[in-house]
Amino acid sequence: MQLSGKVALITGAGSGIAKATALLMAEAGAKIGALDRSEDDLKETVQQCEAKGSEAIAIAADISQPDQVEQAVKKLVDRFGRIDIVFANAGINGVWAPIEELTPDEWDKTLDINLKGTFLTVKYAAPYLKQNGGSIIVTSSVNGTRIFSNSGATAYSCSKAAQVAFTKMIAVELAPHKIRANVICPGAIDTNISQSTEQRDLEEIKIPVEFPEGKIPLTKGDPGKSEQVAQLVLFLASDAASHITGTEVWIDGAESLLKG
Numbered sequence: 001m002q003l004s005g006k007v008a009l010i011t012g013a014g015s016g017i018a019k020a021t022a023l024l025m026a027e028a029g030a031k032i033g034a035l036d037r038s039e040d041d042l043k044e045t046v047q048q049c050e051a052k053g054s055e056a057i058a059i060a061a062d063i064s065q066p067d068q069v070e071q072a073v074k075k076l077v078d079r080f081g082r083i084d085i086v087f088a089n090a091g092i093n094g095v096w097a098p099i100e101e102l103t104p105d106e107w108d109k110t111l112d113i114n115l116k117g118t119f120l121t122v123k124y125a126a127p128y129l130k131q132n133g134g135s136i137i138v139t140s141s142v143n144g145t146r147i148f149s150n151s152g153a154t155a156y157s158c159s160k161a162a163q164v165a166f167t168k169m170i171a172v173e174l175a176p177h178k179i180r181a182n183v184i185c186p187g188a189i190d191t192n193i194s195q196s197t198e199q200r201d202l203e204e205i206k207i208p209v210e211f212p213e214g215k216i217p218l219t220k221g222d223p224g225k226s227e228q229v230a231q232l233v234l235f236l237a238s239d240a241a242s243h244i245t246g247t248e249v250w251i252d253g254a255e256s257l258l259k260g
Helices: 016-027 039-051 066-080 104-132 154-177 226-237 255-259
Strands: 007-011 031-036 056-060 085-088 094-096 134-139 179-186 197-199 248-251
Touching (some): 007 066, 016 031, 016 039, 016 085, 031 039, 085 104, 104 179, 134 226, 179 226
Parallel strands (some): 007 085, 085 134, 134 179, 179 248
16 A cells, blocks of 8 residues: 555654554655654654655644644645645543542543544644545544443543544545545554553442453454554555545454453
C-alpha cells in the first residue's frame, strides 16, 4: 500500500501507536506532520521518518486548545501545501475513580483531550481535506464500545464511545467531498498510555472478572503491538480502503469479546 505524495497529520506522534504509524506511512511515501505536546517528544520520530526517505516536520500543540490546533494545521499546510490523511490518535486515560470521587476538573480534562481534541483536529484539517479528498482515522478503544467492566474508567469510556459517534457523523457529512472517516478500537497494546492513568480507590467498586488462559484469547494474554495497529491505520488511509467509511474496527485479539 503506497501513499506517495500524500501528506499525513498524526497526533500523539511522539510515541506508541502514532509513532509506529508515522514511520510506516513515511516508508509508504507519505510526508508526515508529527504533532505532540512538545517538539522534544518528536525529535526521534521525525529523524526516523527522514531516515526512511520521507519529509517530516515536528509540530508542538495541545490538541485541547483551539488556537494551537489551528496553528498546527496551518504550519503543516504552509510546509507541504495540502493534507490528505488525518490520524487523530492523541489521548489520555485520565483518572479512573468511583463516580462520587471523580472531580469535575478530572472529567473535563479527559473529555477535553480525547473528545474535544479529536473534534478540533478534524475541524481545522477538514477544509484542506476537502480540496482533494482524503481519509480520517480516529483512535477510540475497546473501552466504551465493547468493554464496560473497567470500573472507574467512566470519563475515559464516555470519551471513547463519543468518538465513535463523532466519526460516524462526519463520515456522512464529509462523504460528498470524497473524505472517508473510520475509527479504530484497540484493546491492550504495548504503549505508554498507562503513564497517563491515575487510579484511585477502585477496590471498593471493582467487579471481579476471571479469564481462562489470559485475557486476550488470540495471544493467551500478551498485548498487541503498536506496529500491528499501524498496519490497520495504513490500510484505512490507503486506496485499498476506498469504499470503507463510517466503520469501527476492533483490533484486540478478541479481548473485548471475552471481557464485555
